[in-house]
Amino acid sequence: MYILFKNCRIFTPVDRGVPCGGNSQGELASFPDGALLVAGDGRIVAIGEEHEVTKEASTLSKVKTMDMQGKCLIPGFVDPHTHMCFATRREAEFELRLAGTPYLEILKKGGGILSSVRAVAEATESELYEVTRKHALSALKSGTTTLEIKSGYGLNTESELKQLRAIGKLAREGVQDVVATFLGAHAIPLEFKHNPDEFITLVIDEMLPAVVEQGIAAQCDIFCEVGVFTIEQGRRLLKAAQAQGMKVKIHADEVHDLGGAGLAAELMACSADHLLAASDENIRTMAAHGVVANLLPATAYSLRKPYARARFMIDNNLPVALATDCNPGSSYTESMPFVIGLAVLNMNMTPAEALVAATLNAAYSIGMADKVGSLDVGKQADFLTLDGDSPAILAYHAGVSPVQEVYKKGVRVV
Numbered sequence: 001m002y003i004l005f006k007n008c009r010i011f012t013p014v015d016r017g018v019p020c021g022g023n024s025q026g027e028l029a030s031f032p033d034g035a036l037l038v039a040g041d042g043r044i045v046a047i048g049e050e051h052e053v054t055k056e057a058s059t060l061s062k063v064k065t066m067d068m069q070g071k072c073l074i075p076g077f078v079d080p081h082t083h084m085c086f087a088t089r090r091e092a093e094f095e096l097r098l099a100g101t102p103y104l105e106i107l108k109k110g111g112g113i114l115s116s117v118r119a120v121a122e123a124t125e126s127e128l129y130e131v132t133r134k135h136a137l138s139a140l141k142s143g144t145t146t147l148e149i150k151s152g153y154g155l156n157t158e159s160e161l162k163q164l165r166a167i168g169k170l171a172r173e174g175v176q177d178v179v180a181t182f183l184g185a186h187a188i189p190l191e192f193k194h195n196p197d198e199f200i201t202l203v204i205d206e207m208l209p210a211v212v213e214q215g216i217a218a219q220c221d222i223f224c225e226v227g228v229f230t231i232e233q234g235r236r237l238l239k240a241a242q243a244q245g246m247k248v249k250i251h252a253d254e255v256h257d258l259g260g261a262g263l264a265a266e267l268m269a270c271s272a273d274h275l276l277a278a279s280d281e282n283i284r285t286m287a288a289h290g291v292v293a294n295l296l297p298a299t300a301y302s303l304r305k306p307y308a309r310a311r312f313m314i315d316n317n318l319p320v321a322l323a324t325d326c327n328p329g330s331s332y333t334e335s336m337p338f339v340i341g342l343a344v345l346n347m348n349m350t351p352a353e354a355l356v357a358a359t360l361n362a363a364y365s366i367g368m369a370d371k372v373g374s375l376d377v378g379k380q381a382d383f384l385t386l387d388g389d390s391p392a393i394l395a396y397h398a399g400v401s402p403v404q405e406v407y408k409k410g411v412r413v414v
Contacts, residue, residue, distance in 0.1 A: 001064060003038045003410050004057045006050050008068035010034035011391050012075055012375040013360035019292050019319035019369075020361055026314075026352040028391075034073070037063075038381040042409025047375050074355065074391055075375050076145025076382035076406065077336040078362035081273050081294050081323035083150050083183075084135035085128055085163050087119035090328045103303065103330065104227050104255065112329055113153065113187040120153040120163060128166035135326060136174055139334035141414050143403040145176055145382040146373075148323075148366045150221060152183030157207045160184050161214055168216040175413050177380075179366045181249070182217035184208070185229055185237055200233045204240045212244045218367065219270065223251040224260040231259050238267055247367055249294075253278040265289040271321065271365040275308050276300060280316075283309075287318035292365040295357070296325040297342035298333050310347035321361040322354060337394050337401045344395035351392040381410035 010031040013020060020027065035053035037046040046053045057063050093111055097103065106112045120128065132149065139147060149167045154160035164180055171178035184207045185200060192199035211217050220241035224234040238248040247270050252260025254274035261282035264272035272278075272286060273294040286293060295308045313320050322339050325331040333339070336358050343354045363373025371380050385405040386393055393402045406414035 001040045001062045002045065002057065002060050004035060004054065004063055004065045005038065005068055005073070006035040006054065006065060008034050008036070008071050008073040008385070009389070010036065010047065010073045010375065011355070013356045013373065015360055015369065015374040015376055018290070019364040020356050021287060021319040022314065022317040025320060025356055025361070026350050028352050028355065036073070036375065036381065036383070038410035042381055042411070044375060044377050044379055044381050046377065068385065071385040071404065072388055072390060072393070074384050074386065075359045075373060076384055076408070077143045077358050078366070078368065078373055079139060079144045079147040079324050079326070079336055080271065080321055080362040080365045081296060081325050082147055083152060083325070083327035084334065085132040085149050085151065085167050086116050086153050086328050087123035087128060087131060088116070088328065089332070090115060093329060097303070107187065107227065114190065116153040116328055117155050117159070117187070117189070121159050125162050125166055128163060129169050132166055132170050133174065135334050136170055136176060136178070139324075139326070139336070140175055140406060141403070142335045142337055142401045143384045143406055144334070144336050145406065145408050146363065146368055147176055148179045148181055150181040150183040151217070152186030152221070155184065155187060155189045157210050160207055161210060164211065164214060164216045171216075175408055177368065177372065179219065179368060180217045181219040181221050182208070182211045182246070183221040183223070184211070185222040185233070187223065187228060196229060196233065200229070200237055203237055208240060208244060212246070217246070219247045219249055221249050221251065224258055224263070225251065225254055226256045226258065231263050234260065234263055235267070238269070242267065249273060249365070261286050264291045270367060273323070274299070276305060280312070283313055283318055284316050287316055292319045292321050292361055294321045294323050294362075294365055295343070295347070296323050296331060297347055298339050299325045299331040301342055301346075302331050307347045310343065310349050314349070314353060319361045319364070320349070320353070320357045321365045322357040323362065335401060337403065341395040341398055351390070351395055354395065355391045381407060383407050
């Protein structure tokens with residue numbers, strides 16, 4: 001059975017086999033009188049102007065036609081950076097931050113990530129799964145059809161594996177495609193407060209082999225920042241992960257210009273994430289080495305910090321992706337439309353650039369661009385319909401989600 005989706009206005013990034021940087025960041029293919037032909041396995045067979053796709057469909061048997069009533073159709077969002085596998089929220093901490101307490105000070109007092117670590121240690125795997133599933137379904141309603149989810153609230157082998165099992169169950173049983181990332185070096189446990197090198201050794205020698213054997217996480221991440229892990233510690237861990245066959249990424253230069261962006265370039269990481277304080281030189285070095293910049297504007301919004309320099313990055317040919325950073329502390333949102341609106345209105349991105357960032361570039365940053373991120377023949381028919389004439393509605397209609405319908409592999413799921 002084939003499905004012909006006709007009478008729609010299609011907008012999609014142009015996938016040339018590499019992440020989109022510079023002028024290509026804002027390039028969209030558009031079909032004002034468009035159609036999409038989808039095979040029974042959920043793969044796209046044809047896309048283009050309606051008369052051309054309809055002609056191709058006429059050569060096939062068992063074709064069901066869906067009239068999309070002139071709606072705007074775009075690829076499903078890809079959220080490449082989330083921490084939505086956690087046990088409890090941190091509302092009290094939110095009020096502390098509003099009162100002016102810096103996040104790193106909260107972390108030093110055992111709050112922040114460490115409070116989530118305690119909660120995860122006490123939670124069952126089933127409880128973690130239900131919380132993660134709830135957030136994933138919320139994201140789905142806002143148009144996220146593929147997402148990355150990190151561990152990192154374990155900080156010991158048992159709890160990290162427990163988180164990853166919960167994430168793995170969602171990957172098997174949920175609607176979305178889910179990419180799991182091991183973030184065992186998310187913070188320094190209190191017992192290693194005065195010897196973080198020893199903790200990194202533990203992560204490399206004990207946690208990493210156990211994670212690889214478990215087989216759920218495809219990527220390894222680390223939080224390099226003042227008061228957390230150094231660049232050399234990041235290099236040790238990420239090189240060890242690469243030696244185990246894992247892809248790597250890095251929480252880089254969020255608060256201070258520690259050089260995490262440069263390390264991401266050195267290791268040819270899939271992405272460097274945050275980058276609020278990244279230097280001009282390291283931004284250009286990332287661009288030269290094919291690293292995607294995962295920017296998290298909802299985090300800057302929540303922490304009331306200056307936004308990452310998306311315009312400078314794009315103008316220097318660095319591919320930019322967007323993510324929610326969904327987590328209980330610094331960015332409690334699952335909404336990619338909200339993130340796109342922030343990027344357009346506060347980071348000087350065009351609606352087209354933001355759409356590419358939230359779809360194709362995001363897919364490249366988690367190794368999924370061969371399947372999702374754009375509407376191309378052979379890729380999955382993951383797409384959304386919008387209440388608007390163009391993708392600009394995502395930023396123009398502020399405070400609400402203009403996503404009307406969500407399709408995964410050609411099947412309507414919202």
